[in-house]
Amino acid sequence: MKIAVFASGTGTTLQALMDNQVRYDYQISLVVVNRVCQARDRAEDTGISTLLSKDWMQIDQVLAEHQIQMIVLAGFLAIIPQWFCEKWDNKIINIHPALLPKYGGKGFYGEHVHEAVVAAKEEFSGITIHYVNECYDSGAIIFQAKVALEEGETADSLAAKIHKLEYQHYPEVIEELIKK
Numbered sequence: 001m002k003i004a005v006f007a008s009g010t011g012t013t014l015q016a017l018m019d020n021q022v023r024y025d026y027q028i029s030l031v032v033v034n035r036v037c038q039a040r041d042r043a044e045d046t047g048i049s050t051l052l053s054k055d056w057m058q059i060d061q062v063l064a065e066h067q068i069q070m071i072v073l074a075g076f077l078a079i080i081p082q083w084f085c086e087k088w089d090n091k092i093i094n095i096h097p098a099l100l101p102k103y104g105g106k107g108f109y110g111e112h113v114h115e116a117v118v119a120a121k122e123e124f125s126g127i128t129i130h131y132v133n134e135c136y137d138s139g140a141i142i143f144q145a146k147v148a149l150e151e152g153e154t155a156d157s158l159a160a161k162i163h164k165l166e167y168q169h170y171p172e173v174i175e176e177l178i179k180k
C-alpha cells in the first residue's frame with residue numbers, strides 16, 4: 001500500500017516509519033511538509049519524493065499522482081480543511097503523545113503535552129493513534145498504549161519513553177489497518 005507521511009518537524013517518527021518499511025506492507029511514496037524542516041531532509045536522504053506546500057488542492061493533486069491510498073501524520077502541525085478530511089475519510093491517521101481525550105487539542109503538542117502530564121502528577125501517559133478529522137485530536141481512537149510515570153519523572157524522560165512506544169507501535173498499527 002502506498003502511503004504519504006505528512007510532517008512539520010524533526011521527523012523522528014517519519015524516520016521510524018522509513019526504517020521499518022522493509023518489514024511491512026506499506027511503502028512511503030511521498031512526504032508532505034508545510035515548512036522547511038528536518039523531516040523533509042530525512043525523506044530526501046532516503047530518496048523519497050517530497051512536497052512542500054500549504055495548498056490543499058495542490059497536495060490532493062500530488063497525492064493522486066503518487067496513487068496514495070493512506071495518509072499518516074507524523075508531527076504535522078496544521079489543521080486539515082474539512083473538504084480534504086471528508087474526501088480522505090478514514091484514510092488519515094495521526095499519532096498523539098498522550099492518552100486522548102486527555103491532553104489533546106490546540107497547544108498540546110511536543111513537550112507541552114509532557115510538561116502538562118508531569119505537572120498534573122498523572123499516574124500514566126501513553127500514545128494514541130486515531131483517525132483524523134478537521135478538529136485537533138478528536139477523531140475515533142484506533143490504538144492506545146500506556147506507560148507509567150515514575151518517581152522524579154520529567155517532561156524529557158517521559159518524552160523518551162513515549163517516543164519509544166511511538167516508534168514501535170505506529171508501523172504495526174499501519175500494517176494492521178492495511179490488512180483490514
Ligand code: GRF
Nearest residue numbers: 009010011012013075096097
Ligand atoms: C511525535 O511525538 C508525535 O506524537 C507527534 O509529533 C511528534 C513527532 O515528532 N504527533 P517528530 O517530528 O517525528 O520528531
